Structure formats: C-alpha cells, structure tokens
Amino acid sequence: MSRIRARNEEKIIRAASRVFAEHGYAATKTADIAELAQLPKPNIYYYFGSKENLYRAVLESVTEPLLAASAPFEEHQDPLTALTAYIRAKLLISRDYPYASKVFASEIMHGAPHLPEDIIQRLSGQTRFLSERLSQWMEQGLMARLEPKHLLFAIWASTQTYADFNWQITMALGKDELDETDFDQAAEVITRMVIEGCRVSPLAEA
Amino acid sequence: MSRIRARNEEKIIRAASRVFAEHGYAATKTADIAELAQLPKPNIYYYFGSKENLYRAVLESVTEPLLAASAPFEEHQDPLTALTAYIRAKLLISRDYPYASKVFASEIMHGAPHLPEDIIQRLSGQTRFLSERLSQWMEQGLMARLEPKHLLFAIWASTQTYADFNWQITMALGKDELDETDFDQAAEVITRMVIEGCRVSPLAEA
DNA sequence: GTCTATAGATAGATAGAC
DNA sequence: GTCTATCTATCTATAGAC
Numbered sequence: 103m104s105r106i107r108a109r110n111e112e113k114i115i116r117a118a119s120r121v122f123a124e125h126g127y128a129a130t131k132t133a134d135i136a137e138l139a140q141l142p143k144p145n146i147y148y149y150f151g152s153k154e155n156l157y158r159a160v161l162e163s164v165t166e167p168l169l170a171a172s173a174p175f176e177e178h179q180d181p182l183t184a185l186t187a188y189i190r191a192k193l194l195i196s197r198d199y200p201y202a203s204k205v206f207a208s209e210i211m212h213g214a215p216h217l218p219e220d221i222i223q224r225l226s227g228q229t230r231f232l233s234e235r236l237s238q239w240m241e242q243g244l245m246a247r248l249e250p251k252h253l254l255f256a257i258w259a260s261t262q263t264y265a266d267f268n269w270q271i272t273m274a275l276g277k278d279e280l281d282e283t284d285f286d287q288a289a290e291v292i293t294r295m296v297i298e299g300c301r302v303s304p305l306a307e308a
Numbered sequence: 309m310s311r312i313r314a315r316n317e318e319k320i321i322r323a324a325s326r327v328f329a330e331h332g333y334a335a336t337k338t339a340d341i342a343e344l345a346q347l348p349k350p351n352i353y354y355y356f357g358s359k360e361n362l363y364r365a366v367l368e369s370v371t372e373p374l375l376a377a378s379a380p381f382e383e384h385q386d387p388l389t390a391l392t393a394y395i396r397a398k399l400l401i402s403r404d405y406p407y408a409s410k411v412f413a414s415e416i417m418h419g420a421p422h423l424p425e426d427i428i429q430r431l432s433g434q435t436r437f438l439s440e441r442l443s444q445w446m447e448q449g450l451m452a453r454l455e456p457k458h459l460l461f462a463i464w465a466s467t468q469t470y471a472d473f474n475w476q477i478t479m480a481l482g483k484d485e486l487d488e489t490d491f492d493q494a495a496e497v498i499t500r501m502v503i504e505g506c507r508v509s510p511l512a513e514a
Numbered sequence: 515g516t517c518t519a520t521a522g523a524t525a526g527a528t529a530g531a532c
Numbered sequence: 533g534t535c536t537a538t539c540t541a542t543c544t545a546t547a548g549a550c
Contacts, residue, residue, distance in 0.1 A: 144545085211473060249493045274457055
C-alpha cells in the first residue's frame with residue numbers, strides 16, 4: 103500500500119465518518135464525502151469500490167476502541183475500580199470518537215443491517231464476558247445482586263448518550279459543545295449511580 | 309374531516325412510524341409506507357402532500373406522550389415517588405411507542421433538522437422544569453446534590469435505550485422480543501441506581 | 515493513480531381518468 | 533375521493549482520457 107493511498111484512505115474515512123454521522127447512511131451523498139475530504143468523487147470508488155464498502159470501513163474503525171473499552175474488567179479484580187474505569191472509558195469514546203459512535207448507534211438502531219457478522223460475534227462475546235464477570239462479583243458478595251445485563255444496558259446508554267444525543271445535551275446545557283467539565287460531571291453522576299446502586303464496597307466483605 | 313379521511317390518515321401514520329423507524333427518513337420509500345398501509349401511493353400525497361410532511365406528522369404523534377411523561381414531577385412532592393413513577397413512565401413509552409420513539413431518537417441524533425420549533429420549545433421548557441424541581445429537592449435536603457441535568461440525561465438514556473437499541477438488547481438477552489419481566493427488571497435496576505445514587509430518603513429529613 | 519463527463523437506476527411527485 | 537401511468541430529479545457508479 104503506497105503512502106499516498108494510505109493518506110487518502112484515511113482522509114476519506116475521516117470525512118465519511120462525519121457525513122454519515124450527521125446525515126445517516128441513506129441521506130449521505132458520496133459527493134459530499136468527496137468534497138469534505140477534498141478529493142474527486144471517483145477516488146472514493148477507486149479506493150473503496152462502493153458507498154456501502156466505505157460505510158462498513160467506517161463501522162470497522164470504531165470496533166477496536168469499543169472492544170478495548172472493556173479492558174478494566176480484565177485488569178481489575180474489584181468491582182469498584184473496574185466499574186469506575188469502565189464508565190470513564192466509555193465516556194472517552196463518546197468524547198473522542200463522536201462521529202464514529204453516532205454511525206455505530208444509527209446502525210444498531212436500524213437493526214444492524216450492514217454490520218459484519220464477525221463484529222457482531224466479537225461484541226456478543228464481550229457482552230457475555232462482562233455479564234459473567236458481574237455475576238461472579240455478585241456471588242462473591244462484592245456487590246448487590248442486580249440483573250447484570252440490565253446494569254450494562256444502563257451504563258452503555260448513559261455513556262453513549264453524550265455522543266449519540268449530543269444535540270439534545272448541548273441544547274439542555276445551553277452550550278455549543280461539551281467541555282472537560284461536562285464529561286467530568288457526567289462521569290461523576292453515572293459512576294455514583296452505578297456504585298451506590300450496586301452497593302459496591304470499597305473492598306471485600308465476602 | 310370525513311370518517312374515511314380520519315381512518316386513512318391514521319393507517320398511514322401508523323405504517324409510516326414503523327417504516328421510518330426501521331429504515332430512517334432518507335431510506336424509506338413512500339411506496340413501502342403505502343404498501344404497509346394497504347393504500348395506493350398517491351393517497352399518501354393526497355393526504356399529506358409530501359414525504360416530509362408525513363414525517364413531521366409522525367414526529368408530532370409522539371410529542372404528547374413524551375410531554376405527558378413528566379406528570380409525576382407535578383403530582384408528587386417527594387423525590388422517591390416522583391422519580392420512581394417518572395422512570396416507569398419513560399419505560400412505558402419505550403414499550404408502547406417503540407416505533408415513534410425510534411423515529412424521534414433518530415431525528416435528535418441527526419440534529420433535529422425536521423423537528424418543528426414549537427416542539428423544541430415545549431421539550432426545552434420541560435427540561436428546565438424537571439431540572440429545577442430536582443434542584444429544589446436537593447436544596448431541601450431530600451436528595452443528594454448531583455448535577456440535575458446529568459441525572460436527567462442518564463434517566464432518559466437508560467429508559468429510551470429499550471426502544472432505540474432494541475436490537476442490541478434482544479440480542480444480548482437472547483430473545484426475539486422483550487416481555488413484561490424484562491421491563492420490570494429494567495425498572496428495578498434503573499430505579500435502584502437513581503434512588504441509591506441520589507440517596508433519596510423514604511421521606512423528609514430536611 | 516487521478517479526474518471529467520455521463521450512463522443508469524431509483525424513488526418522490528403528479529396528471530388526469532374514474 | 534381514489535388510483536394508474538408517468539414524468540423528472542437525484543445520486544450511485546463507471547467509462548475512458550490523462
């Protein structure tokens with residue numbers, strides 16, 4: 103792969119993430135992506151073959167960050183540290199990959215028609231892992247017994263909302279864009295709800 | 309308005325909600341709406357004039373339920389009852405208006421380009437009301453001091469997710485559709501997190 | 515590898531008969 | 533009020549020159 107190819111592909115992916123995020127798959131015109139990427143439209147077809155391939159490439163570009171977010175559950179043995187770090191990691195994805203997050207959310211919302219099967223499998227595996235880990239901690243008496251999956255749904259939703267429903271949030275807060283303080287406050291509120299809701303003890307009581 | 313007109317408009321709105329929810333605004337074909345509604349396509353244009361008008365009519369059809377959900381904050385004076393009822397009300401919207409909820413979510417996600425200004429204003433007013441009410445309770449010592457708006461974002465996100473990201477949730481739970489038990493468990497987890505996170509006392513201690 | 519110019523398909527909208 | 537047939541704009545995709 104030539105240097106010029108690598109650079110152009112990256113420019114196209116970056117532009118595409120943004121346009122797909124703002125308008126959705128069907129409403130985005132490849133011409134708009136080309137314009138934002140400052141490249142002629144046929145280059146997009148030269149590099150990616152079709153609009154759908156390009157869209158899938160964008161979806162795949164978020165997959166790694168998403169899968170990496172569960173690292174705290176592997177590194178930490180106590181729920182307090184793991185959950186706190188996990189919530190922060192999920193919020194950082196919303197902050198640092200706002201466009202890709204939205205594209206992913208939109209895809210899921212419409213039933214994941216374009217999401218490659220292998221990505222679905224890896225994400226499902228991650229969900230099972232997280233859920234089982236929570237169950238173990240509950241059995242060990244390290245946290246209260248809640249339905250682990252519903253706990254995960256709440257964490258996912260309340261962290262992703264800062265990317266997906268950015269419009270609603272900036273409007274409610276009366277600002278143009280979110281800053282560090284907003285994400286810190288979000289982390290504090292969500293962490294507190296999760297930690298207190300699960301009555302996670304600041305170390306074993308099993 | 310004739311009886312036949314009223315009936316046809318309702319059939320079209322119902323079909324449109326579903327198709328818009330499943331495919332998004334740009335990807336839905338008016339022909340598909342007509343087919344699902346069992347009416348010829350020109351009838352849609354006869355009744356609604358354009359695809360965009362029909363879409364707006366769908367958006368407006370969820371507005372009332374959404375605004376009504378905040379009733380518990382007006383009826384109840386203590387945060388425990390109000391928050392518990394509010395969470396349940398929001399979950400019921402996800403359960404009972406899954407298509408309209410998704411259409412609304414998709415609209416917000418893309419920056420609300422079609423949402424009429426008066427609806428935006430009414431929703432903003434509701435947000436201010438809810439947020440101020442929470443602040444009062446905090447000042448009265450009835451609940452812990454969290455950022456009220458971030459608390460609302462978490463409640464909105466974790467209740468709406470059962471409609472918006474239904475695909476992900478049914479997949480994680482390994483079932484085709486959610487039943488009563490699922491919504492009960494969701495209510496329990498979310499309510500517990502909110503109540504414990506805010507240290508809401510089971511009546512005054514101010 | 516890059517880009518202009520264009521083909522081809524899709525789907526929103528409507529004319530006009532009933 | 534209803535619907536068949538069709539017009540037309542838009543946009544994906546590519547042929548072919550450079």
